[in-house]
Amino acid sequence: MNITPAFDVIKPGVHTLIQDLGRFGYQHLGITPGGPADLHAYLWANKILGNDSNMAILEIHYGLMTLRVLTDTKIAICGAEFGVNINDKPAFNWQTHNVKTGDIIQYGGARTGKCGYLAIVGGLQTEMSHHSRSTVIRDELSEITSSSLYEGQRLPVTAQTPAQSQEQRAVPRHYIPNYSAPLTLGLLPCYQWPLLTSKQQQQLLTNKYQISPQANRMGYQLIGNMIADLPATLTSEGIALGSVQLPADGQPIVLLQDRQTIGGYPKAGIISALDCSQLSQRQQGDEISFKLENPLISRYKMQAFKHFFDF
Amino acid sequence: MQYQLDMIGYDAILIHFTDADNTQLLPVIYTLNQQLKSAPDLSTVIIDIIPSYQTLLVSFNILNMEQHQLADKLHAYVKRLLNTASPKSNHASPSTVNLITIPVCYHESLAPDLESLSQYSALSINDIIQIHSSTIYSCYAIGFMPNFAYLGDVDKRIQIPRHAKPKGQVAAGSLGIADNQTAIYPKSSPGGWQIIGQSPAALNTLSVGCQVKFSAISLDEFNRYDQKADA
Numbered sequence: 432m433n434i435t436p437a438f439d440v441i442k443p444g445v446h447t448l449i450q451d452l453g454r455f456g457y458q459h460l461g462i463t464p465g466g467p468a469d470l471h472a473y474l475w476a477n478k479i480l481g482n483d484s485n486m487a488i489l490e491i492h493y494g495l496m497t498l499r500v501l502t503d504t505k506i507a508i509c510g511a512e513f514g515v516n517i518n519d520k521p522a523f524n525w526q527t528h529n530v531k532t533g534d535i536i537q538y539g540g541a542r543t544g545k546c547g548y549l550a551i552v553g554g555l556q557t558e559m560s561h562h563s564r565s566t567v568i569r570d571e572l573s574e575i576t577s578s579s580l581y582e583g584q585r586l587p588v589t590a591q592t593p594a595q596s597q598e599q600r601a602v603p604r605h606y607i608p609n610y611s612a613p614l615t616l617g618l619l620p621c622y623q624w625p626l627l628t629s630k631q632q633q634q635l636l637t638n639k640y641q642i643s644p645q646a647n648r649m650g651y652q653l654i655g656n657m658i659a660d661l662p663a664t665l666t667s668e669g670i671a672l673g674s675v676q677l678p679a680d681g682q683p684i685v686l687l688q689d690r691q692t693i694g695g696y697p698k699a700g701i702i703s704a705l706d707c708s709q710l711s712q713r714q715q716g717d718e719i720s721f722k723l724e725n726p727l728i729s730r731y732k733m734q735a736f737k738h739f740f741d742f
Numbered sequence: 743m744q745y746q747l748d749m750i751g752y753d754a755i756l757i758h759f760t761d762a763d764n765t766q767l768l769p770v771i772y773t774l775n776q777q778l779k780s781a782p783d784l785s786t787v788i789i790d791i792i793p794s795y796q797t798l799l800v801s802f803n804i805l806n807m808e809q810h811q812l813a814d815k816l817h818a819y820v821k822r823l824l825n826t827a828s829p830k831s832n833h834a835s836p837s838t839v840n841l842i843t844i845p846v847c848y849h850e851s852l853a854p855d856l857e858s859l860s861q862y863s864a865l866s867i868n869d870i871i872q873i874h875s876s877t878i879y880s881c882y883a884i885g886f887m888p889n890f891a892y893l894g895d896v897d898k899r900i901q902i903p904r905h906a907k908p909k910g911q912v913a914a915g916s917l918g919i920a921d922n923q924t925a926i927y928p929k930s931s932p933g934g935w936q937i938i939g940q941s942p943a944a945l946n947t948l949s950v951g952c953q954v955k956f957s958a959i960s961l962d963e964f965n966r967y968d969q970k971a972d973a
Contacts (some may be wrong), residue, residue, distance in 0.1 A: 458790040459775070459950065461884045570888050571929055622748035622756070667883055667892075669792030669799025671754045693794050693885030701751040730752035730804060737805050 434556050436501040437588035440580050444496030444538060447580035449555055451487040452742060454563035458669065458692045462572070465565035466688045468546050468648055468711035470704055471608065472510035474740040476550035479527050479600040480507045484742035486554025487564040489580070491538060491547045496580070498549075500534040502588065505552045505595040509602065511544025511610065511712060526601035544610035544712040553589030567689055610712040616685070617724025618675060620700040626662045627677075627699065634658045635675075635683065635699055640719045643682070648689040650676075651710055653719055657681035667695040673702040675721075685710060703729045705736065743770065743824050747813050754801040755813055757820060764795045764894070768880055771798060772951030774823055781819070787812060793950040794883040840952040844926070844941050846875070846917050847964035852940035855902075859919070859936055862902050873897045874938065875956045879924060881948050889928040891948040896922050908934040915941045917956070942967035 450473065453466025467473035467490060477486050489496075494513040507527045508515055515522045516537045522528050524547075530536065536549070557564050560573035571577045624632065640653035658681040674686045676696040683699070687707055702710070703724070713719065744761040757774070759767050775793045778784060778800065787807045792799040802812055848871045850856060860867050879893035896919055904920040909932070912918070916927045918935025927933055928945045941956075942964050948954065959967070 455789050458792045459884060461886060461888045461890055464790070572888065619751045621750055622746075622758070666795045666797075667885065668756065668758075668794045668797040671750045671799065671801060673751065691885055692792055693883055703751065726749070726752050730809070733752060734804055 432556075433590035434587045435590040436585050437504065437551055437555065438498040438536075438586045439501060440496075440582055440584040440586070441499055441535075442495065442497040443580035443582055443584070444491055445493035447492065447496050448490045448566035448568075449487050449557055449564050449576075449580075450490045450566065451554075451564045452485045453565050453688065454561050454567070457561050461692050462561060462570060463567055463689050463692060464672075465563065465567040465570075465648075467548070467708075468688055469510055469548070469708040471708040471736075472546075472712075473548050474742070475525070475602050475606070476507040476509040476548040477554075478740060479509075479602060480505060480550055480552050482550060482552065482554055484740050486550070487557060488548055488550035488555060490566075491549060492545060494538040494540045494547065496536075496538040498536045500530045500536065501532060501585075502590075503529075503531040503595065504588070504591060505529050506536070507550045507600075508547065509550070510547035512542040513547050514539035514542060515547075523601075525607050527599045529595055529597060529599075541714075545714055546711065551588050552591055552595065556587045556589055569689070608709065608712070610709075613718055613720075614706075614709055614713055615720045615722050616702045616706045616710065617729065618700045618702060618721045619724050619726050619729060621674075621698055623662075623665070623698050624700055626697055628660075631658050631661065632699075635677075636721050636723065638720065640683070640721075642713055642715050642717050642719060644715050645684075646713075646715060648687055648711075650684045650686040650690055651713075652682060652684045654682055658683075662697045664695045665697060667693045670694050670698075671701050672704060673707045675699045675702065687711060703733060705732060745820055745824075747816055749809060749813070750799065752809060753804045754799060755809065755816060757798045757800065757816060759796050764882060765880070767796055768882060768951060770823065771796075774798060774820065775950065777819055777823065778816075784812075784815065792885075794885075840949075841878070841955060842947060842952055843955050843957050844945070845943055845959045845963070845967065846939045846941045846956045847959050847961055848874075848939040849961040849964070851961065852913075852916075852964070853938045855918075855936040856938045859900065859902050859938060863900055865899060870900050870938065871958055873900050874919075874924070875958050877955075879954045881950050881952045881954060882923075884948065884950060887928065887931060889945050889948060890925060891945070891954070892923050892925055893954050894923045896924050898922075902936050904934040904936065908932050912937060913940060915943075915945075917941060940964070 450467045453464040560576045638655035640655040643652040645652040676684045745759045748756040881891045883892045912933040914930045916937045917939040920935045
């Protein structure tokens with residue numbers, strides 16, 4: 432496979448990461464899976480380019496990134512709305528764009544949502560660590576997978592022989608989420624749910640929560656009326672994506688892609704990967720609530736989602 | 743031995759042992775983990791297994807198996823294991839599999855909390871080092887950060903609670919005690935454990951079920967230690 436430079440990083444942006452589907456099979460060593468914060472937008476970016484679902488792309492938090500294009504190719508822009516310009520001309524979100532050597536791709540700040548995705552035909556070909564290109568800064572697995580994008584960095588891609596068609600593909604309108612809409616997370620209760628009193632359960636399901644400043648790829652802390660007298664810390668056990676932890680301070684934490692692999696806080700249950708995607712696009716201060724979800728419905732939705740995106 | 747299977751969302755199952763102590767459970771969890779990892783009928787199903795003190799969290803690909811089918815299979819594996827090996831027998835014990843010796847320097851310049859442990863325990867520093875380095879520990883869980891291995895049990899005489907507030911940065915390789923557990927920080931990190939020494943070795947060989955012994959080295963040996971030698 433021929434590798435060719437794709438982009439020079441002129442401005443790295445506030446916090447830009449490389450993500451593929453994630454790092455699986457290593458959680459027993461304490462290595463977190465990582466992977467896209469918004470799986471939905473990530474998968475669309477690859478899909479409309481005809482990429483495999485696991486191809487590495489840029490995950491851009493808060494925007495303000497500038498890239499110089501080093502090859503003639505096609506890119507896709509999905510996720511949060513940043514106001515992206517290609518050579519000073521607005522480039523629409525949720526669709527593909529042809530770019531050529533010397534073009535400048537420029538991101539503004541986030542208007543709606545929190546993280547955006549920039550994919551390229553063939554996927555980024557940065558060095559892998561533990562079978563993944565995903566950046567998880569705190570795991571320090573290798574230099575390239577533990578650092579956000581930096582000025583002067585050169586990003587490689589698979590060389591494309593056939594010229595790219597001028598035809599553009601866009602995500603159908605009704606699949607594009609509204610990241611400003613109020614968000615209700617579907618809770619799938621786990622075996623520790625009965626450890627909560629019915630009053631505590633009702634509080635969790637009726638509280639209006641706001642996203643705290645402690646909200647990142649590891650997890651989102653929510654602030655609402657304190658749930659008092661929660662069960663004490665339990666023996667540490669493996670933690671699944673979307674776990675809703677209830678530490679002693681009575682404020683829930685939803686654990687996301689870069690979560691710790693084990694932990695002992697009591698858990699109400701989990702939210703689905705699709706709800707995690709939505710949550711990751713919400714910002715500090717946004718309102719969040721919970722409702723009980725039927726696990727069968729979540730499973731059917733996720734099975735259909737996985738079939739559609741082929742992963 | 744009692745256990746239950748708990749459905750975690752739609753794509754994970756927690757195998758949960760409920761009535762045995764952690765020492766009895768370790769060989770069971772170790773062996774079950776090995777068997778599930780190498781199970782031919784589950785090789786395209788299981789994505790990750792996270793073993794811990796009393797549990798194994800099995801996450802799986804929902805396109806390749808239904809949750810209830812996987813639960814049936816896990817029941818079969820657990821029952822077969824519990825029927826063939828009593829938890830106390832050596833049959834399933836990992837002790838013969840893997841004893842890893844880790845060099846540690848307990849010199850005061852690398853052990854900011856050794857003096858206060860000496861006061862807390864009313865033991866001399868030499869006694870503490872002797873006790874800590876003569877115990878064989880088992881690895882019960884790995885987490886918090888990559889390769890951070892929870893080792894136990896620490897001799898009752900030198901147990902001490904963690905700091906009430908986490909300290910700033912703990913140096914990479916630092917050896918800590920928190921109650922009945924001891925662990926090495928594989929990399930520099932904020933941490934609350936009581937630091938009683940430091941290891942110069944790379945720590946990527948530990949896994950749940952392995953056994954660990956610490957060997958005391960001098961400050962001179964620590965400074966001359968070649969990381970590449972243990973690769």
